[in-house]
Amino acid sequence: MSLINKMLQDLDARGTPDGRGDAGGIRSVPEREHGLPRALVFGGAAGLTAVAIALGWVYLKRPSVPPMLVNVASLAAPAPAPAPAPVVAVVPTPVTVPEPVAPVAVPEPAPVKDRPEELRRITAKPAKSAVAPLIKVAVPAAISEKIIEGKQVTPQQRVENEYRRALGYLQDGRVAEAMAGLQHTLQLDPRHQGARETLIRLLLEAQRPDDAVRQLQLSLGLDPKQPAQAMMLARLQLDKNASAALDTLMRSLPYAADNGEYRAFLAGVLQRQQRYHDAAEQYELALQGAPDNSVWWMGLGIALQADNHPDQARQAYERAKGLQTLSPQLQAFVERKLVQLTAPTTR
Structure with a gap:
Protein backbone atom coordinates (compact mmCIF):
# COMPACT_ATOMS: atom_id res chain seq x y z
CA MET A 1 0.00 0.00 0.00
CA SER A 2 2.84 2.37 0.76
CA LEU A 3 4.39 1.63 -2.64
CA ILE A 4 1.19 2.70 -4.43
CA ASN A 5 1.01 5.90 -2.42
CA LYS A 6 4.60 6.68 -3.31
CA MET A 7 3.87 6.17 -7.01
CA LEU A 8 0.84 8.42 -6.85
CA GLN A 9 2.82 11.10 -5.10
CA ASP A 10 5.47 10.94 -7.81
CA LEU A 11 2.84 11.27 -10.54
CA ASP A 12 1.27 14.16 -8.74
CA ALA A 13 4.58 15.93 -8.52
CA ARG A 14 5.34 15.46 -12.20
CA GLY A 15 1.89 16.60 -13.31
CA THR A 16 1.98 20.02 -11.69
CA PRO A 17 4.96 22.22 -12.12
CA ASP A 18 4.49 23.93 -8.79
CA GLY A 19 4.31 20.59 -7.12
CA ARG A 20 0.76 20.86 -5.81
CA GLY A 21 -1.06 17.68 -5.72
CA ASP A 22 -4.64 18.77 -6.51
CA ALA A 23 -4.28 18.69 -10.32
CA GLY A 24 -6.28 16.30 -12.36
CA GLY A 25 -8.33 15.25 -9.29
CA ILE A 26 -5.83 12.65 -8.31
CA ARG A 27 -4.97 12.53 -4.57
CA SER A 28 -2.86 10.15 -2.54
CA VAL A 29 -4.62 7.90 -0.15
CA PRO A 30 -3.47 8.55 3.40
CA GLU A 31 -1.57 5.67 4.90
CA ARG A 32 -3.64 3.62 7.42
CA GLU A 33 -2.15 3.23 10.79
CA HIS A 34 -1.16 -0.31 11.57
CA GLY A 35 -1.22 -2.03 15.10
CA LEU A 36 -3.73 -2.53 17.87
CA PRO A 37 -5.91 0.15 19.34
CA ARG A 38 -4.31 2.18 22.09
CA ALA A 39 -6.95 1.26 24.68
CA LEU A 40 -6.34 -2.42 24.10
CA VAL A 41 -2.59 -1.97 24.52
CA PHE A 42 -2.98 -0.07 27.78
CA GLY A 43 -5.45 -2.63 29.11
CA GLY A 44 -3.12 -5.53 28.33
CA ALA A 45 -0.19 -3.79 30.00
CA ALA A 46 -2.25 -3.17 33.12
CA GLY A 47 -3.32 -6.81 33.23
CA LEU A 48 0.24 -8.06 32.87
CA THR A 49 1.34 -5.73 35.65
CA ALA A 50 -1.37 -7.08 37.98
CA VAL A 51 -0.42 -10.66 37.20
CA ALA A 52 3.28 -9.92 37.88
CA ILE A 53 2.41 -8.29 41.22
CA ALA A 54 0.28 -11.29 42.21
CA LEU A 55 3.01 -13.76 41.30
CA GLY A 56 5.59 -11.75 43.23
CA TRP A 57 3.39 -11.66 46.34
CA VAL A 58 2.84 -15.42 46.17
CA TYR A 59 6.59 -16.01 45.72
CA LEU A 60 7.51 -13.84 48.70
CA LYS A 61 4.90 -15.44 50.99
CA ARG A 62 5.80 -19.07 50.31
CA PRO A 63 7.83 -20.86 53.11
CA SER A 64 11.55 -21.09 52.56
CA VAL A 65 12.77 -24.65 52.11
CA PRO A 66 16.46 -25.21 52.90
CA PRO A 67 18.38 -26.79 50.12
CA MET A 68 19.03 -30.50 50.55
CA LEU A 69 22.46 -31.90 49.87
CA VAL A 70 22.34 -35.24 48.24
CA ASN A 71 25.35 -37.52 48.50
CA VAL A 72 25.69 -38.82 45.05
CA ALA A 73 28.10 -41.52 46.21
CA SER A 74 25.55 -42.90 48.68
CA LEU A 75 22.95 -43.38 46.03
CA ALA A 76 23.04 -46.98 45.03
CA ALA A 77 23.48 -47.56 41.40
CA PRO A 78 20.46 -49.13 39.86
CA ALA A 79 20.81 -52.84 39.77
CA PRO A 80 21.11 -54.20 36.30
CA ALA A 81 18.03 -55.89 35.05
CA PRO A 82 18.37 -59.65 35.32
CA ALA A 83 18.93 -61.39 32.09
CA PRO A 84 15.91 -63.27 30.96
CA ALA A 85 16.18 -66.94 31.74
CA PRO A 86 16.39 -69.08 28.69
CA VAL A 87 13.22 -70.87 27.89
CA VAL A 88 13.72 -74.58 27.84
CA ALA A 89 11.44 -76.45 25.62
CA VAL A 90 9.79 -79.29 27.45
CA VAL A 91 9.60 -82.39 25.38
CA PRO A 92 6.77 -84.63 26.45
CA THR A 93 8.02 -88.00 27.61
CA PRO A 94 5.98 -90.95 26.60
CA VAL A 95 4.42 -92.66 29.56
CA THR A 96 4.98 -96.38 29.63
CA VAL A 97 2.46 -98.50 31.36
CA PRO A 98 4.13 -101.27 33.39
CA GLU A 99 3.14 -104.73 32.56
CA PRO A 100 1.17 -106.60 35.19
CA VAL A 101 3.38 -108.64 37.51
CA ALA A 102 2.27 -112.01 38.66
CA PRO A 103 1.87 -112.26 42.47
CA VAL A 104 4.75 -113.99 44.23
CA ALA A 105 3.87 -116.51 46.85
CA VAL A 106 5.52 -115.72 50.20
CA PRO A 107 6.35 -118.85 52.17
CA GLU A 108 5.00 -118.94 55.69
CA PRO A 109 7.61 -118.92 58.48
CA ALA A 110 8.39 -122.25 59.98
CA PRO A 111 7.27 -122.90 63.54
CA VAL A 112 9.69 -121.94 66.28
CA LYS A 113 9.96 -125.44 67.55
CA ASP A 114 11.30 -126.57 64.19
CA ARG A 115 14.33 -124.17 64.52
CA PRO A 116 15.91 -124.76 67.94
CA GLU A 117 19.41 -123.65 66.95
CA GLU A 118 18.22 -120.30 65.61
CA LEU A 119 16.08 -119.77 68.71
CA ARG A 120 19.03 -120.38 70.98
CA ARG A 121 21.15 -117.98 68.96
CA ILE A 122 18.55 -115.23 69.29
CA THR A 123 17.66 -115.70 72.95
CA ALA A 124 21.20 -116.33 74.16
CA LYS A 125 22.80 -113.46 76.13
CA PRO A 126 25.63 -111.69 74.34
CA ALA A 127 29.07 -112.63 75.56
CA LYS A 128 30.77 -110.06 77.76
CA SER A 129 33.54 -108.20 76.03
CA ALA A 130 36.94 -108.73 77.51
CA VAL A 131 38.01 -105.80 79.68
CA ALA A 132 41.58 -104.70 79.24
CA PRO A 133 43.53 -104.88 82.51
CA LEU A 134 44.40 -101.56 84.16
CA ILE A 135 48.04 -100.65 83.94
CA LYS A 136 49.42 -98.81 86.92
CA VAL A 137 51.92 -96.15 85.97
CA ALA A 138 54.35 -95.13 88.65
CA VAL A 139 54.45 -91.36 89.14
CA PRO A 140 57.97 -90.03 89.62
CA ALA A 141 58.71 -88.84 93.13
CA ALA A 142 59.86 -85.46 91.85
CA ILE A 143 56.47 -84.82 90.25
CA SER A 144 54.54 -85.98 93.30
CA GLU A 145 56.57 -83.68 95.52
CA LYS A 146 56.10 -80.68 93.27
CA ILE A 147 52.32 -81.10 93.10
CA ILE A 148 50.45 -81.07 96.41
CA GLU A 149 46.67 -81.31 96.35
CA GLY A 150 46.57 -80.28 92.72
CA LYS A 151 48.61 -77.10 93.26
CA GLN A 152 51.98 -76.34 91.73
CA VAL A 153 54.68 -75.96 94.41
CA THR A 154 57.53 -73.55 93.86
CA PRO A 155 61.09 -74.48 94.91
CA GLN A 156 60.94 -72.02 97.83
CA GLN A 157 57.65 -73.50 99.03
CA ARG A 158 59.17 -76.95 98.81
CA VAL A 159 62.06 -75.81 101.03
CA GLU A 160 59.70 -74.32 103.60
CA ASN A 161 57.54 -77.44 103.61
CA GLU A 162 60.59 -79.59 104.28
CA TYR A 163 61.71 -77.25 107.06
CA ARG A 164 58.29 -77.32 108.75
CA ARG A 165 58.21 -81.09 108.48
CA ALA A 166 61.57 -81.28 110.26
CA LEU A 167 60.32 -78.97 113.02
CA GLY A 168 57.29 -81.20 113.39
CA TYR A 169 59.56 -84.20 113.93
CA LEU A 170 61.47 -82.19 116.53
CA GLN A 171 58.31 -81.31 118.43
CA ASP A 172 57.35 -84.98 118.47
CA GLY A 173 60.74 -85.87 119.96
CA ARG A 174 61.96 -87.60 116.79
CA VAL A 175 65.38 -85.92 116.85
CA ALA A 176 67.10 -88.18 114.33
CA GLU A 177 64.36 -87.65 111.75
CA ALA A 178 64.39 -83.92 112.50
CA MET A 179 68.14 -83.71 111.86
CA ALA A 180 67.74 -85.63 108.60
CA GLY A 181 64.96 -83.26 107.54
CA LEU A 182 67.08 -80.22 108.37
CA GLN A 183 69.98 -81.60 106.36
CA HIS A 184 67.62 -82.20 103.44
CA THR A 185 66.38 -78.62 103.75
CA LEU A 186 69.95 -77.35 103.56
CA GLN A 187 70.57 -79.47 100.48
CA LEU A 188 67.65 -77.71 98.79
CA ASP A 189 68.68 -74.26 100.07
CA PRO A 190 72.16 -73.98 101.64
CA ARG A 191 71.41 -70.39 102.73
CA HIS A 192 68.42 -71.30 104.91
CA GLN A 193 69.61 -69.84 108.22
CA GLY A 194 66.77 -71.23 110.30
CA ALA A 195 67.54 -74.80 109.30
CA ARG A 196 71.30 -74.23 109.71
CA GLU A 197 71.07 -72.78 113.22
CA THR A 198 68.60 -75.43 114.40
CA LEU A 199 70.82 -78.21 113.07
CA ILE A 200 73.90 -76.72 114.78
CA ARG A 201 72.05 -76.51 118.09
CA LEU A 202 70.94 -80.15 117.80
CA LEU A 203 74.49 -81.22 116.96
CA LEU A 204 75.86 -79.42 120.01
CA GLU A 205 73.19 -80.98 122.23
CA ALA A 206 74.12 -84.37 120.80
CA GLN A 207 77.79 -83.75 121.75
CA ARG A 208 78.90 -83.58 118.13
CA PRO A 209 81.02 -80.38 118.11
CA ASP A 210 83.05 -81.35 115.06
CA ASP A 211 79.90 -81.66 112.93
CA ALA A 212 78.71 -78.34 114.32
CA VAL A 213 82.02 -76.72 113.36
CA ARG A 214 81.67 -78.02 109.80
CA GLN A 215 78.14 -76.63 109.53
CA LEU A 216 79.29 -73.23 110.81
CA GLN A 217 82.21 -73.13 108.41
CA LEU A 218 79.90 -73.95 105.49
CA SER A 219 77.50 -71.20 106.54
CA LEU A 220 80.20 -68.54 106.95
CA GLY A 221 81.79 -69.60 103.68
CA LEU A 222 78.51 -68.78 101.92
CA ASP A 223 77.91 -65.56 103.85
CA PRO A 224 80.54 -64.07 106.19
CA LYS A 225 78.13 -61.31 107.28
CA GLN A 226 76.99 -63.35 110.28
CA PRO A 227 78.76 -62.16 113.46
CA ALA A 228 76.74 -64.44 115.75
CA GLN A 229 77.79 -67.58 113.89
CA ALA A 230 81.38 -66.34 113.73
CA MET A 231 81.40 -65.97 117.53
CA MET A 232 79.88 -69.44 117.92
CA LEU A 233 82.49 -70.98 115.64
CA ALA A 234 85.31 -69.11 117.42
CA ARG A 235 84.16 -70.43 120.81
CA LEU A 236 84.22 -73.99 119.46
CA GLN A 237 87.67 -73.44 117.96
CA LEU A 238 89.15 -71.60 120.93
CA ASP A 239 89.87 -74.63 123.08
CA LYS A 240 91.66 -76.52 120.32
CA ASN A 241 93.13 -73.76 118.18
CA ALA A 242 93.08 -70.15 119.40
CA SER A 243 94.69 -68.93 116.18
CA ALA A 244 91.84 -70.41 114.11
CA ALA A 245 89.33 -68.73 116.42
CA LEU A 246 91.11 -65.38 116.00
CA ASP A 247 91.11 -65.76 112.21
CA THR A 248 87.39 -66.49 112.25
CA LEU A 249 86.66 -63.35 114.26
CA MET A 250 88.88 -61.13 112.16
CA ARG A 251 87.18 -62.23 108.91
CA SER A 252 83.76 -61.18 110.19
CA LEU A 253 84.95 -58.07 112.08
CA PRO A 254 84.07 -55.63 109.22
CA TYR A 255 80.44 -56.70 109.59
CA ALA A 256 80.40 -56.25 113.40
CA ALA A 257 81.75 -52.72 113.79
CA ASP A 258 78.88 -51.63 116.06
Whole structure:
Protein backbone atom coordinates (compact mmCIF):
# COMPACT_ATOMS: atom_id res chain seq x y z
CA MET A 1 0.00 0.00 0.00
CA SER A 2 2.84 2.37 0.76
CA LEU A 3 4.39 1.63 -2.64
CA ILE A 4 1.19 2.70 -4.43
CA ASN A 5 1.01 5.90 -2.42
CA LYS A 6 4.60 6.68 -3.31
CA MET A 7 3.87 6.17 -7.01
CA LEU A 8 0.84 8.42 -6.85
CA GLN A 9 2.82 11.10 -5.10
CA ASP A 10 5.47 10.94 -7.81
CA LEU A 11 2.84 11.27 -10.54
CA ASP A 12 1.27 14.16 -8.74
CA ALA A 13 4.58 15.93 -8.52
CA ARG A 14 5.34 15.46 -12.20
CA GLY A 15 1.89 16.60 -13.31
CA THR A 16 1.98 20.02 -11.69
CA PRO A 17 4.96 22.22 -12.12
CA ASP A 18 4.49 23.93 -8.79
CA GLY A 19 4.31 20.59 -7.12
CA ARG A 20 0.76 20.86 -5.81
CA GLY A 21 -1.06 17.68 -5.72
CA ASP A 22 -4.64 18.77 -6.51
CA ALA A 23 -4.28 18.69 -10.32
CA GLY A 24 -6.28 16.30 -12.36
CA GLY A 25 -8.33 15.25 -9.29
CA ILE A 26 -5.83 12.65 -8.31
CA ARG A 27 -4.97 12.53 -4.57
CA SER A 28 -2.86 10.15 -2.54
CA VAL A 29 -4.62 7.90 -0.15
CA PRO A 30 -3.47 8.55 3.40
CA GLU A 31 -1.57 5.67 4.90
CA ARG A 32 -3.64 3.62 7.42
CA GLU A 33 -2.15 3.23 10.79
CA HIS A 34 -1.16 -0.31 11.57
CA GLY A 35 -1.22 -2.03 15.10
CA LEU A 36 -3.73 -2.53 17.87
CA PRO A 37 -5.91 0.15 19.34
CA ARG A 38 -4.31 2.18 22.09
CA ALA A 39 -6.95 1.26 24.68
CA LEU A 40 -6.34 -2.42 24.10
CA VAL A 41 -2.59 -1.97 24.52
CA PHE A 42 -2.98 -0.07 27.78
CA GLY A 43 -5.45 -2.63 29.11
CA GLY A 44 -3.12 -5.53 28.33
CA ALA A 45 -0.19 -3.79 30.00
CA ALA A 46 -2.25 -3.17 33.12
CA GLY A 47 -3.32 -6.81 33.23
CA LEU A 48 0.24 -8.06 32.87
CA THR A 49 1.34 -5.73 35.65
CA ALA A 50 -1.37 -7.08 37.98
CA VAL A 51 -0.42 -10.66 37.20
CA ALA A 52 3.28 -9.92 37.88
CA ILE A 53 2.41 -8.29 41.22
CA ALA A 54 0.28 -11.29 42.21
CA LEU A 55 3.01 -13.76 41.30
CA GLY A 56 5.59 -11.75 43.23
CA TRP A 57 3.39 -11.66 46.34
CA VAL A 58 2.84 -15.42 46.17
CA TYR A 59 6.59 -16.01 45.72
CA LEU A 60 7.51 -13.84 48.70
CA LYS A 61 4.90 -15.44 50.99
CA ARG A 62 5.80 -19.07 50.31
CA PRO A 63 7.83 -20.86 53.11
CA SER A 64 11.55 -21.09 52.56
CA VAL A 65 12.77 -24.65 52.11
CA PRO A 66 16.46 -25.21 52.90
CA PRO A 67 18.38 -26.79 50.12
CA MET A 68 19.03 -30.50 50.55
CA LEU A 69 22.46 -31.90 49.87
CA VAL A 70 22.34 -35.24 48.24
CA ASN A 71 25.35 -37.52 48.50
CA VAL A 72 25.69 -38.82 45.05
CA ALA A 73 28.10 -41.52 46.21
CA SER A 74 25.55 -42.90 48.68
CA LEU A 75 22.95 -43.38 46.03
CA ALA A 76 23.04 -46.98 45.03
CA ALA A 77 23.48 -47.56 41.40
CA PRO A 78 20.46 -49.13 39.86
CA ALA A 79 20.81 -52.84 39.77
CA PRO A 80 21.11 -54.20 36.30
CA ALA A 81 18.03 -55.89 35.05
CA PRO A 82 18.37 -59.65 35.32
CA ALA A 83 18.93 -61.39 32.09
CA PRO A 84 15.91 -63.27 30.96
CA ALA A 85 16.18 -66.94 31.74
CA PRO A 86 16.39 -69.08 28.69
CA VAL A 87 13.22 -70.87 27.89
CA VAL A 88 13.72 -74.58 27.84
CA ALA A 89 11.44 -76.45 25.62
CA VAL A 90 9.79 -79.29 27.45
CA VAL A 91 9.60 -82.39 25.38
CA PRO A 92 6.77 -84.63 26.45
CA THR A 93 8.02 -88.00 27.61
CA PRO A 94 5.98 -90.95 26.60
CA VAL A 95 4.42 -92.66 29.56
CA THR A 96 4.98 -96.38 29.63
CA VAL A 97 2.46 -98.50 31.36
CA PRO A 98 4.13 -101.27 33.39
CA GLU A 99 3.14 -104.73 32.56
CA PRO A 100 1.17 -106.60 35.19
CA VAL A 101 3.38 -108.64 37.51
CA ALA A 102 2.27 -112.01 38.66
CA PRO A 103 1.87 -112.26 42.47
CA VAL A 104 4.75 -113.99 44.23
CA ALA A 105 3.87 -116.51 46.85
CA VAL A 106 5.52 -115.72 50.20
CA PRO A 107 6.35 -118.85 52.17
CA GLU A 108 5.00 -118.94 55.69
CA PRO A 109 7.61 -118.92 58.48
CA ALA A 110 8.39 -122.25 59.98
CA PRO A 111 7.27 -122.90 63.54
CA VAL A 112 9.69 -121.94 66.28
CA LYS A 113 9.96 -125.44 67.55
CA ASP A 114 11.30 -126.57 64.19
CA ARG A 115 14.33 -124.17 64.52
CA PRO A 116 15.91 -124.76 67.94
CA GLU A 117 19.41 -123.65 66.95
CA GLU A 118 18.22 -120.30 65.61
CA LEU A 119 16.08 -119.77 68.71
CA ARG A 120 19.03 -120.38 70.98
CA ARG A 121 21.15 -117.98 68.96
CA ILE A 122 18.55 -115.23 69.29
CA THR A 123 17.66 -115.70 72.95
CA ALA A 124 21.20 -116.33 74.16
CA LYS A 125 22.80 -113.46 76.13
CA PRO A 126 25.63 -111.69 74.34
CA ALA A 127 29.07 -112.63 75.56
CA LYS A 128 30.77 -110.06 77.76
CA SER A 129 33.54 -108.20 76.03
CA ALA A 130 36.94 -108.73 77.51
CA VAL A 131 38.01 -105.80 79.68
CA ALA A 132 41.58 -104.70 79.24
CA PRO A 133 43.53 -104.88 82.51
CA LEU A 134 44.40 -101.56 84.16
CA ILE A 135 48.04 -100.65 83.94
CA LYS A 136 49.42 -98.81 86.92
CA VAL A 137 51.92 -96.15 85.97
CA ALA A 138 54.35 -95.13 88.65
CA VAL A 139 54.45 -91.36 89.14
CA PRO A 140 57.97 -90.03 89.62
CA ALA A 141 58.71 -88.84 93.13
CA ALA A 142 59.86 -85.46 91.85
CA ILE A 143 56.47 -84.82 90.25
CA SER A 144 54.54 -85.98 93.30
CA GLU A 145 56.57 -83.68 95.52
CA LYS A 146 56.10 -80.68 93.27
CA ILE A 147 52.32 -81.10 93.10
CA ILE A 148 50.45 -81.07 96.41
CA GLU A 149 46.67 -81.31 96.35
CA GLY A 150 46.57 -80.28 92.72
CA LYS A 151 48.61 -77.10 93.26
CA GLN A 152 51.98 -76.34 91.73
CA VAL A 153 54.68 -75.96 94.41
CA THR A 154 57.53 -73.55 93.86
CA PRO A 155 61.09 -74.48 94.91
CA GLN A 156 60.94 -72.02 97.83
CA GLN A 157 57.65 -73.50 99.03
CA ARG A 158 59.17 -76.95 98.81
CA VAL A 159 62.06 -75.81 101.03
CA GLU A 160 59.70 -74.32 103.60
CA ASN A 161 57.54 -77.44 103.61
CA GLU A 162 60.59 -79.59 104.28
CA TYR A 163 61.71 -77.25 107.06
CA ARG A 164 58.29 -77.32 108.75
CA ARG A 165 58.21 -81.09 108.48
CA ALA A 166 61.57 -81.28 110.26
CA LEU A 167 60.32 -78.97 113.02
CA GLY A 168 57.29 -81.20 113.39
CA TYR A 169 59.56 -84.20 113.93
CA LEU A 170 61.47 -82.19 116.53
CA GLN A 171 58.31 -81.31 118.43
CA ASP A 172 57.35 -84.98 118.47
CA GLY A 173 60.74 -85.87 119.96
CA ARG A 174 61.96 -87.60 116.79
CA VAL A 175 65.38 -85.92 116.85
CA ALA A 176 67.10 -88.18 114.33
CA GLU A 177 64.36 -87.65 111.75
CA ALA A 178 64.39 -83.92 112.50
CA MET A 179 68.14 -83.71 111.86
CA ALA A 180 67.74 -85.63 108.60
CA GLY A 181 64.96 -83.26 107.54
CA LEU A 182 67.08 -80.22 108.37
CA GLN A 183 69.98 -81.60 106.36
CA HIS A 184 67.62 -82.20 103.44
CA THR A 185 66.38 -78.62 103.75
CA LEU A 186 69.95 -77.35 103.56
CA GLN A 187 70.57 -79.47 100.48
CA LEU A 188 67.65 -77.71 98.79
CA ASP A 189 68.68 -74.26 100.07
CA PRO A 190 72.16 -73.98 101.64
CA ARG A 191 71.41 -70.39 102.73
CA HIS A 192 68.42 -71.30 104.91
CA GLN A 193 69.61 -69.84 108.22
CA GLY A 194 66.77 -71.23 110.30
CA ALA A 195 67.54 -74.80 109.30
CA ARG A 196 71.30 -74.23 109.71
CA GLU A 197 71.07 -72.78 113.22
CA THR A 198 68.60 -75.43 114.40
CA LEU A 199 70.82 -78.21 113.07
CA ILE A 200 73.90 -76.72 114.78
CA ARG A 201 72.05 -76.51 118.09
CA LEU A 202 70.94 -80.15 117.80
CA LEU A 203 74.49 -81.22 116.96
CA LEU A 204 75.86 -79.42 120.01
CA GLU A 205 73.19 -80.98 122.23
CA ALA A 206 74.12 -84.37 120.80
CA GLN A 207 77.79 -83.75 121.75
CA ARG A 208 78.90 -83.58 118.13
CA PRO A 209 81.02 -80.38 118.11
CA ASP A 210 83.05 -81.35 115.06
CA ASP A 211 79.90 -81.66 112.93
CA ALA A 212 78.71 -78.34 114.32
CA VAL A 213 82.02 -76.72 113.36
CA ARG A 214 81.67 -78.02 109.80
CA GLN A 215 78.14 -76.63 109.53
CA LEU A 216 79.29 -73.23 110.81
CA GLN A 217 82.21 -73.13 108.41
CA LEU A 218 79.90 -73.95 105.49
CA SER A 219 77.50 -71.20 106.54
CA LEU A 220 80.20 -68.54 106.95
CA GLY A 221 81.79 -69.60 103.68
CA LEU A 222 78.51 -68.78 101.92
CA ASP A 223 77.91 -65.56 103.85
CA PRO A 224 80.54 -64.07 106.19
CA LYS A 225 78.13 -61.31 107.28
CA GLN A 226 76.99 -63.35 110.28
CA PRO A 227 78.76 -62.16 113.46
CA ALA A 228 76.74 -64.44 115.75
CA GLN A 229 77.79 -67.58 113.89
CA ALA A 230 81.38 -66.34 113.73
CA MET A 231 81.40 -65.97 117.53
CA MET A 232 79.88 -69.44 117.92
CA LEU A 233 82.49 -70.98 115.64
CA ALA A 234 85.31 -69.11 117.42
CA ARG A 235 84.16 -70.43 120.81
CA LEU A 236 84.22 -73.99 119.46
CA GLN A 237 87.67 -73.44 117.96
CA LEU A 238 89.15 -71.60 120.93
CA ASP A 239 89.87 -74.63 123.08
CA LYS A 240 91.66 -76.52 120.32
CA ASN A 241 93.13 -73.76 118.18
CA ALA A 242 93.08 -70.15 119.40
CA SER A 243 94.69 -68.93 116.18
CA ALA A 244 91.84 -70.41 114.11
CA ALA A 245 89.33 -68.73 116.42
CA LEU A 246 91.11 -65.38 116.00
CA ASP A 247 91.11 -65.76 112.21
CA THR A 248 87.39 -66.49 112.25
CA LEU A 249 86.66 -63.35 114.26
CA MET A 250 88.88 -61.13 112.16
CA ARG A 251 87.18 -62.23 108.91
CA SER A 252 83.76 -61.18 110.19
CA LEU A 253 84.95 -58.07 112.08
CA PRO A 254 84.07 -55.63 109.22
CA TYR A 255 80.44 -56.70 109.59
CA ALA A 256 80.40 -56.25 113.40
CA ALA A 257 81.75 -52.72 113.79
CA ASP A 258 78.88 -51.63 116.06
CA ASN A 259 78.62 -54.91 117.96
CA GLY A 260 80.07 -54.44 121.45
CA GLU A 261 79.71 -58.11 122.35
CA TYR A 262 81.70 -59.08 119.29
CA ARG A 263 84.53 -56.61 120.04
CA ALA A 264 84.73 -57.63 123.71
CA PHE A 265 84.93 -61.31 122.74
CA LEU A 266 87.63 -60.48 120.18
CA ALA A 267 89.54 -58.59 122.90
CA GLY A 268 89.46 -61.67 125.13
CA VAL A 269 90.84 -63.85 122.31
CA LEU A 270 93.57 -61.28 121.67
CA GLN A 271 94.52 -61.43 125.37
CA ARG A 272 94.93 -65.19 125.09
CA GLN A 273 97.24 -64.55 122.17
CA GLN A 274 99.13 -62.04 124.39
CA ARG A 275 98.25 -59.16 122.09
CA TYR A 276 97.39 -56.85 125.01
CA HIS A 277 97.61 -53.56 123.20
CA ASP A 278 95.13 -54.69 120.51
CA ALA A 279 92.93 -56.18 123.22
CA ALA A 280 92.82 -52.85 125.10
CA GLU A 281 91.76 -51.06 121.92
CA GLN A 282 88.90 -53.49 121.32
CA TYR A 283 87.71 -53.11 124.95
CA GLU A 284 87.71 -49.34 124.62
CA LEU A 285 85.66 -49.54 121.41
CA ALA A 286 83.20 -51.90 123.04
CA LEU A 287 82.79 -49.64 126.11
CA GLN A 288 81.86 -46.69 123.89
CA GLY A 289 78.50 -48.32 123.31
CA ALA A 290 78.09 -49.79 126.81
CA PRO A 291 79.93 -47.65 129.41
CA ASP A 292 78.22 -49.42 132.34
CA ASN A 293 79.52 -52.90 131.57
CA SER A 294 81.68 -53.72 134.59
CA VAL A 295 83.08 -56.94 133.10
CA TRP A 296 84.50 -55.08 130.12
CA TRP A 297 86.06 -52.48 132.45
CA MET A 298 87.72 -55.31 134.31
CA GLY A 299 89.00 -56.79 131.02
CA LEU A 300 90.36 -53.40 130.00
CA GLY A 301 92.20 -53.16 133.34
CA ILE A 302 93.78 -56.58 132.78
CA ALA A 303 94.93 -55.66 129.24
CA LEU A 304 96.35 -52.29 130.36
CA GLN A 305 98.15 -53.83 133.34
CA ALA A 306 99.71 -56.49 131.10
CA ASP A 307 100.70 -53.78 128.61
CA ASN A 308 102.54 -51.86 131.38
CA HIS A 309 100.00 -49.08 131.91
CA PRO A 310 99.39 -49.36 135.70
CA ASP A 311 97.72 -46.00 136.24
CA GLN A 312 95.21 -46.54 133.45
CA ALA A 313 94.69 -50.11 134.62
CA ARG A 314 93.93 -48.93 138.17
CA GLN A 315 91.34 -46.47 136.85
CA ALA A 316 89.68 -49.24 134.85
CA TYR A 317 89.56 -51.52 137.94
CA GLU A 318 88.11 -48.77 140.08
CA ARG A 319 85.42 -48.12 137.48
CA ALA A 320 84.53 -51.82 137.39
CA LYS A 321 84.36 -51.98 141.20
CA GLY A 322 82.29 -48.82 141.49
CA LEU A 323 79.51 -50.13 139.22
CA GLN A 324 78.70 -52.83 141.81
CA THR A 325 77.48 -55.27 139.13
CA LEU A 326 80.26 -57.87 139.31
CA SER A 327 79.78 -61.28 140.75
CA PRO A 328 81.38 -61.87 144.19
CA GLN A 329 84.25 -63.82 142.65
CA LEU A 330 85.01 -61.10 140.09
CA GLN A 331 84.56 -58.40 142.70
CA ALA A 332 87.20 -60.07 144.87
CA PHE A 333 89.49 -60.40 141.84
CA VAL A 334 89.25 -56.66 141.09
CA GLU A 335 89.99 -55.74 144.72
CA ARG A 336 93.14 -57.87 144.70
CA LYS A 337 94.28 -56.16 141.50
CA LEU A 338 93.73 -52.76 143.07
CA VAL A 339 95.81 -53.77 146.08
CA GLN A 340 98.61 -54.87 143.79
CA LEU A 341 98.56 -51.60 141.85
CA THR A 342 98.32 -49.32 144.91
CA ALA A 343 100.86 -51.10 147.14
CA PRO A 344 104.02 -49.61 145.56
CA THR A 345 102.65 -46.07 145.73
CA THR A 346 101.98 -46.23 149.49
CA ARG A 347 105.58 -46.97 150.42
